[in-house]
Amino acid sequence: MNIGDVSRRSGLPAKTIRYYEDIGLIRPKRGDNGYRHFAERDLHMLVFLAGARALGFTIDDCRTLLALYEDQGRESAQVKQIAGEHLAQIDDKIAQLRSMRATLDRLVHACAGDHRPDCPILENLAQDASDETADTKERAR
Amino acid sequence: MNIGDVSRRSGLPAKTIRYYEDIGLIRPKRGDNGYRHFAERDLHMLVFLAGARALGFTIDDCRTLLALYEDQGRESAQVKQIAGEHLAQIDDKIAQLRSMRATLDRLVHACAGDHRPDCPILENLAQDASDETADTKERAR
DNA sequence: CCTTGACCTTCCAGTGACTGGAGGCCCCGT
DNA sequence: ACGGGGCCTCCAGTCACTGGAAGGTCAAGG
Known part of the structure; x- marks a missing residue:
């Protein structure tokens, strides 16, 4: 092929x-x-x-997984561990996104969205360097 | 400073x-x-x-938001729209991650994780080119 | 046989949003 | 005078591709 x-x-x-x-x-x-x-x-x-x-x-995980896939003598525990760690990372990411989402949703709902300049979204950004997403922030990406 | x-x-x-x-x-x-x-x-x-x-x-959104922040004559509707679109993108990402999470969680639970080589995780990856994440896949990123 | 067009090749550069490091100047305190 | 920290620029690397240019190959149709 x-x-x-x-x-x-x-x-x-x-x-x-x-x-x-x-x-x-x-x-x-x-x-x-x-x-x-x-x-x-x-x-x-x-x-x-x-x-x-x-x-x-990740590609790195893929490399390992592919090696295990090809290795008839592998132990499924190895695969499970990689998958489990990845699962935990996904959970972290979801938690972080949900935190962002909550803040953003609140702000969007608080904003009139009309022709006037007053905007809670901008006001919030101007005040808060670190809000409730602060703890998950460093783990971003 | x-x-x-x-x-x-x-x-x-x-x-x-x-x-x-x-x-x-x-x-x-x-x-x-x-x-x-x-x-x-x-x-x-x-x-x-x-x-x-x-x-x-994104940095690009930040550029726009910063300009609006500085612009006393802005309309809050502009800010709200950007934020709303971003909110929708976050929702997309969360949905995609949840779909991944569901599949992965199922596989992890199905895997014995012992010394034997049999592994439903590897088997699933070997079979499915496109699974339930297929529809959200193209929207990845 | 020639052309056309689809397919294949390599190589280079760009994406987003930084981050690390080298090499070197500047400033302050002792 | 010197040491240490802070500041400067510039280059390269991250991750996982993706786009595009320039050119070779192959099968079908005229």
Whole structure:
């Protein structure tokens, strides 16, 4: 298969697949014309990567997960730990976003949104350097 | 005030403040020694920016919001609209994360996490190119 | 055989919002 | 005079791609 075929079958853009080769996630063979040639196993790996990325795993996690996927002697505990840590990070992010959302929602509702210049949103931003999102702030990103 | 003073007072790292000058958000004066000199107004702007960033507004939104903040003739409707759009984006992101979280949580609970190699997490990733997060996937970021 | 167009290649640069570090000047206290 | 902290600029790196330019390859149609 050429890159276009695996792109269609995995749902990943060709650019991304080339990038994954660049950073050593996959190692497709090359034909005499220089074209990448993908075996079924390569396709499986790309599908796996697409799935892992869709669940928000970092590329680094993907690298580890892919190695475990290929390792018949793995222990599922290793996989579970990575997934569990990622889950905790997702929870952190959700909590942070919800905190932002709460503040913003309150401000939006307090703002008249008319032709006058008075605006609680701007007033709040001008006053608060650190509000209720302060604790989650440093963990942003 | 020097950069260290406004950094302490706004909570923003000095590096970030220099960066904000670079991209034209603030324009502190310079002393004869080349040091940035920040007036009270500059400090207010930095505090404002810190607040807006803490609520997750992009730098571009911050630029607009800062202009509105400075504009005595603004209409609060403009501010409200920006904030409302941002709120909607936060909601999108939360929905996407919750979808990821749901899948991941299900898989983590299904995984024994012992010394055996059988792992529903890996199996799921290997099978599903597009799962229930598919619709929110393209909106990632 | 030639052309057309889809497909493939590499390489370079840009995204957002910083952050780290090198190398060097400036200022204050002792 | 010197030490230490603060300030300066500039360059490079982060993360995970994405866009685009310039050019080689292949299959089909005329």
